Amino acid sequence: MSDRIANSALRSKVMSAAEAAEFIAHGDTIGMSGFTGAAYPKAMPTAIANKAKEFHGRGDQFQVNIMTGASTAPDCDGVMAEADAIYYRMPYQSDPTMRSKINAAEMRYQDIHLSHSGLQVEQGFFGQMQVAIVEVTRITKEGRLIPSSGVGNNVDYLEKADKIIIEVNAWQSENLEGMADIYTVPHLPNRTPIPINNVGDRIGTPYIEIDTTKVVAVVETDAPDRNSPFKPIDDTSKQIAGHFLDFLEGEVTAGRLKYDQYVMQSGVGNVPNAVMAGLLDSKFENIQAYTEVVQDGMLDLIDAGKMTVASATSFALSPEYADKMNEEATRYREHLVLRPLQISNSPEVIRRMGLIASNGMIEADIYGNVNSTHVAGTRMMNGIGGSGDFTRNAFASTFISPSIAKGGDISAIVPFASHIDHTEHDAMVIITERGYADLRGLAPRDRVAKMIKVAHPDYQPLLEEYVERAQKSSKYMQTPHDLETALSFHINFEKTGSMKGQ
Numbered sequence: 001m002s003d004r005i006a007n008s009a010l011r012s013k014v015m016s017a018a019e020a021a022e023f024i025a026h027g028d029t030i031g032m033s034g035f036t037g038a039a040y041p042k043a044m045p046t047a048i049a050n051k052a053k054e055f056h057g058r059g060d061q062f063q064v065n066i067m068t069g070a071s072t073a074p075d076c077d078g079v080m081a082e083a084d085a086i087y088y089r090m091p092y093q094s095d096p097t098m099r100s101k102i103n104a105a106e107m108r109y110q111d112i113h114l115s116h117s118g119l120q121v122e123q124g125f126f127g128q129m130q131v132a133i134v135e136v137t138r139i140t141k142e143g144r145l146i147p148s149s150g151v152g153n154n155v156d157y158l159e160k161a162d163k164i165i166i167e168v169n170a171w172q173s174e175n176l177e178g179m180a181d182i183y184t185v186p187h188l189p190n191r192t193p194i195p196i197n198n199v200g201d202r203i204g205t206p207y208i209e210i211d212t213t214k215v216v217a218v219v220e221t222d223a224p225d226r227n228s229p230f231k232p233i234d235d236t237s238k239q240i241a242g243h244f245l246d247f248l249e250g251e252v253t254a255g256r257l258k259y260d261q262y263v264m265q266s267g268v269g270n271v272p273n274a275v276m277a278g279l280l281d282s283k284f285e286n287i288q289a290y291t292e293v294v295q296d297g298m299l300d301l302i303d304a305g306k307m308t309v310a311s312a313t314s315f316a317l318s319p320e321y322a323d324k325m326n327e328e329a330t331r332y333r334e335h336l337v338l339r340p341l342q343i344s345n346s347p348e349v350i351r352r353m354g355l356i357a358s359n360g361m362i363e364a365d366i367y368g369n370v371n372s373t374h375v376a377g378t379r380m381m382n383g384i385g386g387s388g389d390f391t392r393n394a395f396a397s398t399f400i401s402p403s404i405a406k407g408g409d410i411s412a413i414v415p416f417a418s419h420i421d422h423t424e425h426d427a428m429v430i431i432t433e434r435g436y437a438d439l440r441g442l443a444p445r446d447r448v449a450k451m452i453k454v455a456h457p458d459y460q461p462l463l464e465e466y467v468e469r470a471q472k473s474s475k476y477m478q479t480p481h482d483l484e485t486a487l488s489f490h491i492n493f494e495k496t497g498s499m500k501g502q
Helices: 017-023 044-057 074-082 096-103 114-122 154-160 235-253 270-280 296-303 319-332 347-353 387-393 444-453 460-473 488-496
Strands: 029-032 064-067 086-090 131-139 145-147 163-169 215-221 263-266 287-290 293-295 307-312 314-316 336-338 356-360 363-365 396-400 429-432 435-438
Touching: 017 044, 017 163, 017 215, 029 044, 029 154, 044 074, 074 086, 074 096, 086 096, 114 154, 131 154, 145 154, 235 270, 235 356, 235 396, 235 429, 235 435, 263 270, 270 293, 270 296, 270 356, 270 396, 287 347, 293 296, 293 307, 296 307, 296 319, 347 387, 356 387, 387 396, 435 444, 444 460
Parallel strands: 029 064, 029 131, 064 086, 131 163, 163 215, 263 287, 263 356, 287 307, 293 314, 307 336, 356 396, 396 429
Antiparallel strands: 131 145, 429 435
């Protein structure tokens, strides 16, 4: 590993993760690398969890506040949550153990727009940050950090923290060097514009500059990112992808898009990868992505010559494609740019790119309000992530979901969303396997018929009954609701296990 730690002063600080954990105290606020299962610390989370168990075993308190770029992995969020080592967590998570702790009120969790998180840390919203723990692929002779498979909020955490612990991971390809483009947004007030005019513009450096005097420990690891493999693309995903491509074709017909002009943003999952698989056989060429994460489907598009460049903050690759990236990073870095989260999710840049956003949802109501975070209004799933950053600022915003879940017991189209993350003002197009509802240019009551058409046939009569009832009982008709039964679908599910009721 010595060749990966070229700075002699930092090489002298190499120690075990357990030794490095001695620099962490109860009540500390820790900024950690990690974004969608990539580039998170591999050894320190377990060391923190073990320290928490030791303290708890003798009756002492030990909990810390954890801030990351987004979700991490079971051997990061999961092990710390299981050990009750976390008091507060932000800005996004997706770990089952952590989710259970959050919903049981055993952990405080703040769901924050990802583009806001770095600035809020910088401005001291969360108080002082005691420690930054960041994974890298290499430390240069000058003490500069070469990012591994993601950047996230690392720049902000490294600048803000009193102490720095660096994990140098030999599993991460050294050929990732040159993929990152590190640009620091000037401090408030009167920030200057971010000078990105094209998706692939490079405006910074391939390394992160740090104050090396703050480094207290360097930990060597050799462990892979822990992303789950994507499920095989099923018929429903293919149908949704087909309707999304139909929507794109409609934009071409309307003169708002050209076949060589498509700039995409995509959430993570099977349906987005199905969309990208559909793009392989489409008329679209010279595809670009200004997004959060690089997914399997994007590498396929690059390999096929269909995608020229993708800008993101991290990878979200299956194990197979993560290995492929490590083997072929030299080639892929000609097409990929990894940026700090404040740049990848910048509303300013997103608006300038004129991109088409596509994100998942839990449910949408008949007027186009979207819930992407809470089941039945109270049970947190993962978080809003960057979906709001892109939805609000995209040229066109789409939300995609199967029309039903739990074998048909849950409808994705409901009378009134039980929690609203994206209002009717931001959501433009809703897509299910039933088709797409283009809500642009429509008053709320004119959206209803389109929304019911993309609902599952089992729920269409129930939605129509609700609309009739709402129109009869509501005194005002701009957005008619029957407040007594607006959440009837959710109440039915709580009582009977199905939104259809008895």
